[in-house]
Amino acid sequence: MVPFNALLKSALVITSPTLIILGLYVGLGTLNTSQMIYAYVAVFIASAVLIYPFLANLSSLTYYVKEIALDKRVQAPELTFLGAASELSEALRRLQASWDVKKKQMETVITEREILVDTLPDILIMINDEKKVVRTNRAARAIFGQNLAGKLLEEVIPNRNLAGAIASVIQDLRGREVEFRIEEPVVRDFLAIIERFPVPTAGGISTVITMNDITELKSVEQMRADFVANASHEIRTPLASIKGFIETLQGPAKDDEKARVEFLQIMLEQADRMQQLINDLLSLSKIEMNAHSVPTEPLDLTKVVRQVVEHHKRAASEKNQRLVLNLHDNLPMVKGEANEL
Structure with missing residues (x-):
């Protein structure tokens, strides 16, 4: 649809030379004013009728360009009255096709990035x-x-x-x-x-x-710090005891056979305690080093459990406690490290 103002202006521009010529004829006396008016109106109407299809094509082309500039999908107009403009119309069709391809590629890239960021x-x-x-x-x-x-x-x-x-x-x-x-x-x-x-x-x-x-990392670091502090305290305690017994044996109990036997036994127990603490520290370090390694050696769980019970039997006896071990027969072999269990 061609706007009326656009049609009127275009017709006036096209017929303006005709109006000038008719005015000259009136000035020369060849035509009177009424004849000039009738002639101009006829030429104006004919010009408007002739240029209307071209203006309609231009209006459709303008609308098409505006729509694709807004990234909208519209049907390309048929420019039946514009010869040279038809090439422009075809070029615009190809441009829209190219834009569609680029748009799909961009949408694909954006989607891939969104998925990557989300994952x-x-x-x-x-x-x-x-x-x-x-x-x-x-x-x-x-x-x-x-x-x-x-x-x-x-x-x-x-x-x-x-x-x-x-x-x-x-x-x-x-x-x-x-x-x-x-x-x-x-x-x-x-x-x-x-x-x-x-x-x-x-x-x-x-x-x-x-x-x-890093919540878990902080927790592990705190556990490590607490463990080291506790281990240091546990090691210092038997060391202090051993040092005290040695000083006693070198001094007041130097010639006391009974005291020497008793103190040596206690020192042996304290040394065993320190050795166990050191073994625990080494086991912890080994566990951390082999955290991602799967054990391959077979292990007898029955033997391991019996060793643990035997190790703690003395401590339980000193506290008037009794360890009772109930094991099923024919326990299967497993893969693992005895010192890490």
Whole structure:
């Protein structure tokens, strides 16, 4: 459909030379004013009728170009009255086909990246300069909730250490690492790696935060520290006892045979205790070294259990306790390390 104003203007432009010529004829006396008006109106109407199909083609072509510029799928117009413009129409068809291919390729790339980001085991949060969440991955949504987009990061993760590190990265444009803890809904420790986004994005992403859950690692480190502290205390105790007995044997009980026999027995027990502690430490170290190695040697569980009972029988007897061992006959052999059980 051709707008009436466009048709009127086009007809006026085309017939303006005719109007000038008719005016000259009137000035020369060849035509009177009424004849000039009738002649011009006839020429104007004829011109409007002739140019209407061309204007209709141009209007359709303009609409087509505007629509594909907006990435819309529309049917290409049939330009029946425009000879040279038909080549343009064909070129536009090819352009739209090319755009469709590029669009599908881009959609595929975006989908692949979204899948890749979502399948990352680490937490990924992207924010803008206003520190509002723009995008997250599945791991982040699993811990902090599903509807995170648009929220301030401080609302999602209210932690001063993290907020300060992010502010520093935004100001200095340099990446940082920071450890922090959240208390709710459960206590978790995280290591956050904060980096400025390398290029501006249409979504406004300016900073990327990758977070590793180090709760288990922190727990293991604390257990290790506690174990070392306890082991050190356990080793110092028998050492102090042995040292005290030696000093006694060198001094007041130097010639006391009964005391010497008794003290030597106690010193032997304390030495056995220290040896067991050292063996435990070595076993722990060996377990850590072979954590990913599968045992291959067969092991007799019956023999191992009997050795454990025999080892603790004396300690149980001193506490007026009795160890009772009930084992099924024909226990199967297993693969393992006796010292690590």
